[in-house]
Amino acid sequence: xxxxxxxxxxxxxxxxxxxxxxxxxxxxxxxxxxxxxxxxxxxxxxxxxxxxxxxxxxxxxxxxxxxxxxxxxxxxxxxxxxxxxxxxxxxxxxxxxxxxxxxxxxxxxxxxxxxxxxxxxxxxxxxxxxxxxxxxxxxxxxxxxxxxxxxxxxxxxxxxxxxxxxxxxxxxxxxxxxxxxxxxxxxxxxxxxxxxxxxxxxxxxxxxxxxxxxxxxxxxxxxxxxxxxxxxxxxxxxxxxxxxxxxxxxxxxxxxxxxxxxxxxxxxxxxxxxxxxxxxxxxxxxxxxxxxxxxxxxxxxxxxxxxxxxxxxxxxxxxxxxxxxxxxxxxxxxxxxxxxxxxxxxxxxxxxxxxxxxxxxxxxxxxxxxxxxxxxxxxxxxxxxxxxxxxxxxxxxxxxxxxxxxxxxxxxxxxxxxxxxxxxxxxx
Amino acid sequence: xxxxxxxxxxxxxxxxxxxxxxxxxxxxxxxxxxxxxxxxxxxxxxxxxxxxxxxxxxxxxxxxxxxxxxxxxxxxxxxxxxxxxxxxxxxxxxxxxxxxxxxxxxxxxxxxxxxxxxxxxxxxxxxxxxxxxxxxxxxxxxxxxxxxx
Amino acid sequence: xxxxxxxxxxxxxxxxxxxxxxxxxxxxxxxxxxxxxxxxxxxxxxxxxxxxxxxxxxxxxxxxxxxxxxxxxxxxxxxxxxxxxxxxxxxxxxxxxxxxxxxxxxxxxxxxxxxxxxxxxxxxxxxxxxxxxxxxxxxxxxxxxxxxxxxxxxxxxxxxxxxxxxxxxxxxxxxxxxxxxxxxxxxxxxxxxxxxxxxxxxxxxxxxxxxxxxxxxxx
Numbered sequence: 001x002x003x004x005x006x007x008x009x010x011x012x013x014x015x016x017x018x019x020x021x022x023x024x025x026x027x028x029x030x031x032x033x034x035x036x037x038x039x040x041x042x043x044x045x046x047x048x049x050x051x052x053x054x055x056x057x058x059x060x061x062x063x064x065x066x067x068x069x070x071x072x073x074x075x076x077x078x079x080x081x082x083x084x085x086x087x088x089x090x091x092x093x094x095x096x097x098x099x100x101x102x103x104x105x106x107x108x109x110x111x112x113x114x115x116x117x118x119x120x121x122x123x124x125x126x127x128x129x130x131x132x133x134x135x136x137x138x139x140x141x142x143x144x145x146x147x148x149x150x151x152x153x154x155x156x157x158x159x160x161x162x163x164x165x166x167x168x169x170x171x172x173x174x175x176x177x178x179x180x181x182x183x184x185x186x187x188x189x190x191x192x193x194x195x196x197x198x199x200x201x202x203x204x205x206x207x208x209x210x211x212x213x214x215x216x217x218x219x220x221x222x223x224x225x226x227x228x229x230x231x232x233x234x235x236x237x238x239x240x241x242x243x244x245x246x247x248x249x250x251x252x253x254x255x256x257x258x259x260x261x262x263x264x265x266x267x268x269x270x271x272x273x274x275x276x277x278x279x280x281x282x283x284x285x286x287x288x289x290x291x292x293x294x295x296x297x298x299x300x301x302x303x304x305x306x307x308x309x310x311x312x313x314x315x316x317x318x319x320x321x322x323x324x325x326x327x328x329x330x331x332x333x334x335x336x337x338x339x340x341x342x343x344x345x346x347x348x349x350x351x352x353x354x355x356x357x358x359x360x361x362x363x364x365x366x367x368x369x370x371x372x373x374x375x376x377x378x379x380x381x382x383x384x385x386x387x388x389x390x391x392x393x394x395x396x397x398x399x400x401x402x403x404x405x406x407x408x409x410x411x412x413x414x415x416x417x418x419x420x421x422x423x424x425x426x427x428x
Numbered sequence: 429x430x431x432x433x434x435x436x437x438x439x440x441x442x443x444x445x446x447x448x449x450x451x452x453x454x455x456x457x458x459x460x461x462x463x464x465x466x467x468x469x470x471x472x473x474x475x476x477x478x479x480x481x482x483x484x485x486x487x488x489x490x491x492x493x494x495x496x497x498x499x500x501x502x503x504x505x506x507x508x509x510x511x512x513x514x515x516x517x518x519x520x521x522x523x524x525x526x527x528x529x530x531x532x533x534x535x536x537x538x539x540x541x542x543x544x545x546x547x548x549x550x551x552x553x554x555x556x557x558x559x560x561x562x563x564x565x566x567x568x569x570x571x572x573x574x575x576x577x
Numbered sequence: 578x579x580x581x582x583x584x585x586x587x588x589x590x591x592x593x594x595x596x597x598x599x600x601x602x603x604x605x606x607x608x609x610x611x612x613x614x615x616x617x618x619x620x621x622x623x624x625x626x627x628x629x630x631x632x633x634x635x636x637x638x639x640x641x642x643x644x645x646x647x648x649x650x651x652x653x654x655x656x657x658x659x660x661x662x663x664x665x666x667x668x669x670x671x672x673x674x675x676x677x678x679x680x681x682x683x684x685x686x687x688x689x690x691x692x693x694x695x696x697x698x699x700x701x702x703x704x705x706x707x708x709x710x711x712x713x714x715x716x717x718x719x720x721x722x723x724x725x726x727x728x729x730x731x732x733x734x735x736x737x738x739x740x741x742x743x744x745x746x747x748x749x750x751x752x753x754x755x756x757x758x759x760x761x762x763x764x765x766x767x768x769x770x771x772x773x774x775x776x777x778x779x780x781x782x783x784x785x786x787x788x789x790x791x792x793x794x795x796x
Contacts, residue, residue, distance in 0.1 A: 026780075036647040068602075109638075112781055162546060166435070190513055303531070
């Protein structure tokens with residue numbers, strides 16, 4: 001990021017300090033309960049991972065700028081402003097060991113939304129040049145190439161072609177007037193391209209009019225994760241432009257947590273205006289179809305299944321009941337984990353953490369919290385709705401010698417669709 | 429028997445096999461082994477091809493295949509390398525082939541076939557060739573030979 | 578200064594100064610917080626922010642089972658001393674008389690022996706909390722001078738009040754004067770420390786619940 005200076009960073013801190021932030025900092029009584037709600041602390045027992053401690057540079061700035069005693073202290077030189085060294089120290093706390101999962105915000109007894117503040121604090125971290133390498137690279141690629149992982153249109157087109165062959169249906173692209181514009185995360189395009197076929201099959205059966213876009217297919221938003229609102233806004237704007245151009249009624253956010261947060265909740269505030277279309281998470285849409293009786297499935301999974309709530313979709317996003325309704329449609333042995341729904345535990349990889357190589361070790365330690373949940377209920381398989389969670393869960397399970405598969409909810413629904421009488425599949 | 433000329437027939441034939449022979453039909457993986465650098469996959473393919481493989485051997489093979497898939501997947505936010513992704517899809521195919529009964533909803537052989545084709549697609553993303561289409565034809569041939577054996 | 582002069586000073590000018598600092602300090606902090614403002618949310622709402630805010634103000638006082646298990650001491654001790662402070666400050670007959678004198682309102686008191694016992698329990702809870710703060714790794718790591726100062730100015734009125742009531746160590750007028758002075762110390766320290774949470778926590782909980790409620794999440 002060009003032009004990063006400490007001064008710009010501190011200015012960014014000042015700018016994000018609003019009434020809620022000040023109310024939060026005023027109210028913190030150092031009770032330490034946020035530590036016990038954060039999986040990075042619970043699995044390492046290192047106090048530096050206490051959520052409120054991650055905010056210390058921001059808190060200091062608030063105190064020095066916006067309180068009587070703080071201003072006097074700063075003027076008298078009794079309190080020094082935040083330094084570059086401090087921000088260097090805080091980089092691993094604010095990025096490597098925080099997925100913006102939101103559990104601390106649910107637990108703080110005085111009601112502090114620490115996650116909100118950490119997300120905002122990243123603006124200052126990035127502006128002062130203290131964002132991690134992996135995220136900087138991803139963000140640059142997102143801006144210049146259109147995907148944080150460098151996925152270009154020809155690659156997506158190849159995946160689309162492959163999918164069309166496999167399922168014997170055409171995937172609509174750039175269809176003006178379609179009801180839904182579906183976006184995809186690069187993680188899905190690269191690691192779980194079956195998702196494309198799954199939604200195509202479901203939409204065909206349910207009679208949903210939809211399309212992809214060749215101009216704006218990327219759902220994820222690195223700007224949010226690194227904390228540069230201008231870039232986050234630019235990435236959202238690309239989708240908005242296409243959605244308006246194709247005159248769709250709604251944009252679908254795929255199986256990716258932060259993509260949903262970005263487009264559904266932060267988007268309009270980033271670009272400074274409300275949308276002229278709706279935004280739905282794929283799970284919301286599927287559940288609506290289920291309620292309308294448009295999803296016809298047969299057979300049920302008999303294996304013992306549990307559902308991992310992606311943090312940005314459930315606790316921070318509000319989509320909690322829908323996946324359960326959908327899962328119960330195709331599973332006869334569904335069990336909840338202890339601490340579930342909006343109190344479920346993070347997988348440990350969101351918020352940019354999985355893009356930071358040096359965070360690999362602490363990320364795997366954090367996974368032990370999930371392992372403890374799985375140990376408690378002994379499922380045969382896990383279901384989730386976020387490609388990043390899936391990879392993290394798979395990696396964590398593998399490292400802990402737990403051989404249970406991780407399934408996508410959407411793909412599982414697609415697998416259980418009642419087979420339509422198909423026209424002959426592609427001939428050779 | 430009729431030659432397999434399309435995916436509907438292909439899938440029907442695969443689903444007609446009983447479970448152990450389905451795994452054996454995962455010779456599809458062997459056909460794309462050269463797209464994958466990970467030597468674990470070669471060993472997994474051999475276990476998959478053995479209809480008398482014990483439960484223990486399958487479990488070990490499954491663990492290897494999963495580990496190979498994890499090691500080769502595209503990291504979130506990292507620059508994409510579709511050639512390496514080909515290896516990831518081969519590992520996915522191998523994982524499907526040695527998964528326990530009932531775990532792969534689409535059926536292990538069908539899943540292995542699809543992932544193998546995806547490996548070719550991946551490899552060819554930088555080039556305009558329709559290698560995935562060729563892979564599909566190769567798979568029809570492999571299955572026919574297997575069924576006739 | 579004689580004992581009587583001291584008591585008169587404590588009840589007179591000192592009390593006035595402390596009250597002014599307290600009221601002004603709290604008002605300035607609260608207004609200063611609100612003045613920073615909050616941007617309107619342009620995303621399409623799924624639920625009501627206001628309803629969410631109100632809900633969290635109430636609900637945050639009743640943590641879920643998992644949280645209780647993980648933070649049992651903090652929550653239990655916290656409840657004990659907060660309720661203890663409420664009882665000893667507001668349900669003690671002599672205090673209610675004072676409120677009547679200053680504000681013209683009064684309400685029923687709890688029997689004095691009950692309040693007395695509560696004071697003891699509260700003091701014990703606060704001692705346990707100090708030990709916890711000194712020994713727990715997270716709390717030791719987080720705690721600054723202010724945390725210990727606040728602890729001190731909170732327990733002091735309880736201890737001096739107990740001593741005043743039981744006439745321990747000094748003549749009653751001096752004990753009362755010291756007790757009132759300890760309260761004035763608390764009042765003066767209040768707006769500039771985390772004690773302000775007594776007021777701002779309503780705002781914090783509200784904002785938390787509003788942000789979540791807007792998205793349809795019960796926080």
